[in-house]
Amino acid sequence: xxxxxxxxxxxxxxxxxxxxxxxxxxxxxxxxxxxxxxxxxxxxxxxxxxxxxxxxxxxxxxxxxxxxxxxxxxxxxxxxxxxxxxxxxxxxxxxxxxxxxxxxxxxxxxxxxxxxxxxxxxxxxxxxxxxxxxxxxxxxxxxxxxxxxxxxxxxxxxxxxxxxxxxxxxxxxxxxxxxxxxxxxxxxxxxxxxxxxxxxxxxxxxxxxxxxxxxxxxxxxx
Numbered sequence: 001x002x003x004x005x006x007x008x009x010x011x012x013x014x015x016x017x018x019x020x021x022x023x024x025x026x027x028x029x030x031x032x033x034x035x036x037x038x039x040x041x042x043x044x045x046x047x048x049x050x051x052x053x054x055x056x057x058x059x060x061x062x063x064x065x066x067x068x069x070x071x072x073x074x075x076x077x078x079x080x081x082x083x084x085x086x087x088x089x090x091x092x093x094x095x096x097x098x099x100x101x102x103x104x105x106x107x108x109x110x111x112x113x114x115x116x117x118x119x120x121x122x123x124x125x126x127x128x129x130x131x132x133x134x135x136x137x138x139x140x141x142x143x144x145x146x147x148x149x150x151x152x153x154x155x156x157x158x159x160x161x162x163x164x165x166x167x168x169x170x171x172x173x174x175x176x177x178x179x180x181x182x183x184x185x186x187x188x189x190x191x192x193x194x195x196x197x198x199x200x201x202x203x204x205x206x207x208x209x210x211x212x213x214x215x216x217x218x219x220x221x222x
Contacts, residue, residue: 002181002218004157005098006148007091009109011167012185014119015086016077017044023076024051031061031069045170047110047141048073074112081115087123088185090206094165095128097209106131106151108164110141110171131155143170145178152178163217169195181217183209 010016024043025035033055043051052070061069098105105128109116113134120126131154138146152159164175164182175182176198184199185206196202200217203209 002103002161002163002214004104004106004152004155004162006106006108006151006155006162006164006175006180007095008164008166008168008171009107009111009116009119011187012088012165013091013107013125014081014123015088016081016119017187019077019080019084020044023073023080024055027069027073027076028055031055031064033059033061045110045142045168047135048112049135050141074114078115078118081118081122085119085122088206090209091123092125094206094209095125099128104130104155104157106133106155106162108133108147108151108174110135110147112136142168142174143177145174148175148178148180152180166199169193172196172199181220183213183217 007013010020021040024040028035039058043054046054048070052066052073056066095105107116107129111134113136116132116134120129131151133147133151133154135141135147137150138144140146148164149159152162159179162180164180165185166172166175166182167185167187172182172184181200184196184202186193186196186202188204191204200220201213
């Protein structure tokens, strides 16, 4: 039986993907990097450190340490979340659905920890979470399963009894590698991409998740 549910953050709790793209373009362009849409799509699922290293290797800059550039991106994203961040439709109702059924609730994200309180407070859902894990606590970000395994450990629930909600292929692979059931809620333009085929369930939005889906996921084999 599923006893815990773990949510990704960017694209699942808050519509922050456009904000990350905007912040990264502003910061890396200021460092002299030519940020193309095609390359930005490649970095979308990486941690902030990995993104910074990617652009530095692609177009090295002088005199500014990587960690300062990384922090500039994070600070800019924080500003944009505070002023422009919007919750994903149905996330609050879904959290309440699981809370009423006495599930433990966790968060596992590739984002740095300092952004998590900003997002949860912006959406008004801080009180729902029993455990939180950011990429800061893991040796590798998703698709490595570390952030999911760490969150399951904090919740004191074995991974095979956890359900993950993800919107990206890399996040989905991380959850499945951790031995969890996973629900994919892809962006509409990616819905039919084969990278989501490993999901135990795929939906167009939280509003479509029902008691019947939970029963199906609880009874099916991992």
